[in-house]
Amino acid sequence: MSDRLNAAPNDLRAFWMPFTANRQFKKEPRLFVSAKDMYYTTHDGRQVLDGTAGLWCVNAGHCRPKITEAIAQQAGELDYAPAFQLGHPKAFELANRLVDIAPDGLDRVLYTNSGSESVETALKIALAYHRVKGNGSRTRLIGRERGYHGVNFGGISVGGIVTNRKMFGTLLTGVDHMPHTHLPGKNAFTRGEPEHGGDIASELERIVTLHDASTIAAVIVEPVAGSTGVLIPPKGYLQKLREICTKHGILLIFDEVITGFGRLGTPFAAQYYDVKPDIITTAKGLTNGVIPMGAVFVTSEIHDAFMQGPEHMIEFFHGYTYSGNPIASAAALATLDTYKEEGLLTRAAELSNYWADALHSLKDCPNVIDIRNTGLIGAIELDPIAGEPTKRAFTAFLKAYEKGLLIRTTGDIIALSPPLIIEKHHIDELFGKLREILQNNI
Numbered sequence: 001m002s003d004r005l006n007a008a009p010n011d012l013r014a015f016w017m018p019f020t021a022n023r024q025f026k027k028e029p030r031l032f033v034s035a036k037d038m039y040y041t042t043h044d045g046r047q048v049l050d051g052t053a054g055l056w057c058v059n060a061g062h063c064r065p066k067i068t069e070a071i072a073q074q075a076g077e078l079d080y081a082p083a084f085q086l087g088h089p090k091a092f093e094l095a096n097r098l099v100d101i102a103p104d105g106l107d108r109v110l111y112t113n114s115g116s117e118s119v120e121t122a123l124k125i126a127l128a129y130h131r132v133k134g135n136g137s138r139t140r141l142i143g144r145e146r147g148y149h150g151v152n153f154g155g156i157s158v159g160g161i162v163t164n165r166k167m168f169g170t171l172l173t174g175v176d177h178m179p180h181t182h183l184p185g186k187n188a189f190t191r192g193e194p195e196h197g198g199d200i201a202s203e204l205e206r207i208v209t210l211h212d213a214s215t216i217a218a219v220i221v222e223p224v225a226g227s228t229g230v231l232i233p234p235k236g237y238l239q240k241l242r243e244i245c246t247k248h249g250i251l252l253i254f255d256e257v258i259t260g261f262g263r264l265g266t267p268f269a270a271q272y273y274d275v276k277p278d279i280i281t282t283a284k285g286l287t288n289g290v291i292p293m294g295a296v297f298v299t300s301e302i303h304d305a306f307m308q309g310p311e312h313m314i315e316f317f318h319g320y321t322y323s324g325n326p327i328a329s330a331a332a333l334a335t336l337d338t339y340k341e342e343g344l345l346t347r348a349a350e351l352s353n354y355w356a357d358a359l360h361s362l363k364d365c366p367n368v369i370d371i372r373n374t375g376l377i378g379a380i381e382l383d384p385i386a387g388e389p390t391k392r393a394f395t396a397f398l399k400a401y402e403k404g405l406l407i408r409t410t411g412d413i414i415a416l417s418p419p420l421i422i423e424k425h426h427i428d429e430l431f432g433k434l435r436e437i438l439q440n441n442i
């Protein structure tokens, strides 16, 4: 009670912040008050270069006029339409536009409000698909160590980040995990896809042998694992996963929440690696991060399997109040227009060499033990301080913020994923600032 009586509007106590060191933050707050294109402005009036596209989502840069206008216009015209048994035109238009840029065959779309919900939706579709096909024994889900699939129960069950799992009991049953592909001893300082580790995919065969294919519904992986510190798939790895899944009738789900919408220089990573999954989960870049929205792409074969029984019956008992929300749909359409007009879904391909050269030039900095990259993604792995894991990278994050640069850290890894509108001079600024920080022996 007394807390409330004393609270001023700018009191920081009431908001329990997500994935944040709350006590540290509230002693030393870092607030953004506005943003434009590649830069944020802080509460103390400084410019901060966005090295992470917000949280891997602001692919077209900040406060883009077309998107802002579309949201304002839609809010004045149709604010909300019930998502169940009713619709509105923009949700359909958007689905068609999305299918146009998706890998061939992934031509049906369901909407969600986040990456986590896209993952839950995909896992539920996989289970239900096998059941409607008469294969109800296929209930197991296979994820991967160091995988990140959001924070809901399905996602943390198939995910492989211990801190995200250990507090929450036994999670979903019937889940197994493939080994991760991070081999720093063999692949350190690789540009692009690592040479070693493609054969780790055959561990999936071992898991299939252990449980029997008739019990397995789906395998879910991020084509490039982001939140666990940027793990690039070794050569041949994703192809091999595809082969094994096809051989055993297992659905392959690519979680493209960070790789979707141009991060690698193609609309989706599936196109970049030329491997076609059965389901793709997306969010983030779909609306340029501006309005919460996710989309799950499935093949028409999966969709059609549900289209049976009496026509007045709901075919799939799943959905959200805000699935395909009009304002989110308008934001997504304007985002796709912006991507198209500015060639942003392929821009990473043009810049990736310049990006990789600048990133790998930090190899000689103290405590740097690995650097890796693909598309417009980069990671710098630091040697953890003995007995104080994560501290070195967190110090780099704080110093970068002071210097006017936004980076993201996970463990002792710095992850970089700038807006796709980045120019060469921004790349120089980004890595120039990082060099100054890392050279100082943090």
Ligand SMILES: Cc1ncc(COP(=O)(O)O)c(C=O)c1O
Binding pocket: 113, 114, 115, 116, 117, 119, 148, 149, 150, 151, 222, 226, 227, 255, 256, 257, 258, 283, 284
């Ligand atoms: C691969 C992947 N899946 C799912 C998610 C969860 O997305 P959200 O935070 O929108 O729920 C993320 C978020 O970073 C992600 O990187």
